[in-house]
Amino acid sequence: MPTLVYLIISLIKVTVYAHNCRITRQDNQTIADCTRLKLNDVPTDLPLDIAGLDLSYNQISMIQNDVFDSFSNLTTLTMDFNNLHTIYGDVFKGLKQLRWLSMNHNHLNISSFDIVLRPLLRLQHLDIRYNINKTLNKVEPMVYPYFGNLTYLTNLYMDLAQKTTP
Ligand SMILES: *[C@@H]1O[C@H](CO)[C@@H](O)[C@H](O)[C@H]1NC(C)=O
Numbered sequence: 001m002p003t004l005v006y007l008i009i010s011l012i013k014v015t016v017y018a019h020n021c022r023i024t025r026q027d028n029q030t031i032a033d034c035t036r037l038k039l040n041d042v043p044t045d046l047p048l049d050i051a052g053l054d055l056s057y058n059q060i061s062m063i064q065n066d067v068f069d070s071f072s073n074l075t076t077l078t079m080d081f082n083n084l085h086t087i088y089g090d091v092f093k094g095l096k097q098l099r100w101l102s103m104n105h106n107h108l109n110i111s112s113f114d115i116v117l118r119p120l121l122r123l124q125h126l127d128i129r130y131n132i133n134k135t136l137n138k139v140e141p142m143v144y145p146y147f148g149n150l151t152y153l154t155n156l157y158m159d160l161a162q163k164t165t166p
């Protein structure tokens with residue numbers, strides 16, 4: 001019985017979280033504003049046709065590998081001010097239309113981003129500032145990812161490390 005109660009409470013919590021995202025339509029585009037909802041995960045029951053998703057100011061630390069797969073029309077994804085530290089290899093593989101990606105103020109290892117960025121061939125704006133751990137940075141040299149395949153990239157915001165590999 002307590003298990004069932006717990007299950008029901010969990011289900012309600014998840015639903016409430018997703019519903020708390022403010023879904024709006026602007027110029028025929030669906031935008032989901034999920035900022036400041038104390039989210040630990042990316043909500044999964046958002047409308048599939050969203051063009052914009054803002055998850056800033058939450059507590060998301062990991063992104064499941066397939067969570068963005070269904071959002072094939074997403075052009076803008078913002079995840080500033082979270083606790084992101086782990087992003088799996090092909091987590092962005094479904095986001096072929098993505099033009100704007102912002103993940104500043106997290107704990108990401110930018111050096112491992114080659115594979116992560118690979119599917120984002122339309123990317124124009126990338127903001128990965130404030131991810132360098134200064135303590136770590138002294139020990140280990142920073143290796144920048146390869147941006148050469150992102151042909152449309154015009155705005156890149158990134159920390160400059162004190163130590164880089166030549
Ligand atoms: C929105 O969609 C309607 C119907 O398809 C169309 O008439 C209108 O021009 C569109 N508006 C914009 C801003 O794209």
Ligand SMILES: *[C@@H]1O[C@H](CO)[C@@H](O)[C@H](O)[C@H]1NC(C)=O
Pocket residue numbers: 048049050070071072073
């Ligand atoms: C994405 O946009 C295309 C073209 O407007 C539309 O046909 C398709 O159904 C949309 N996909 C989703 C998942 O909403």
Ligand SMILES: *[C@@H]1O[C@H](CO)[C@@H](O)[C@H](O)[C@H]1NC(C)=O
Pocket residue numbers: 109110111112136
């Ligand atoms: C960051 O990623 C690079 C490349 O994958 C790896 O060599 C390095 O050990 C990683 N650093 C940390 C702190 O995980």
Ligand SMILES: *[C@@H]1O[C@H](CO)[C@@H](O)[C@H](O)[C@H]1NC(C)=O
Pocket residue numbers: 114115118146149
């Ligand atoms: C860039 O594109 C080339 C040619 O498609 C490919 O061989 C290479 O692995 C790509 N590099 C990265 C970092 O994605």
Ligand SMILES: *[C@@H]1O[C@H](CO)[C@@H](O)[C@H](O)[C@H]1NC(C)=O
Pocket residue numbers: 107133134135136
């Ligand atoms: C930086 O990394 C060190 C070693 O892993 C860790 O002890 C420290 O808490 C990190 N600092 C921040 C601000 O993440």
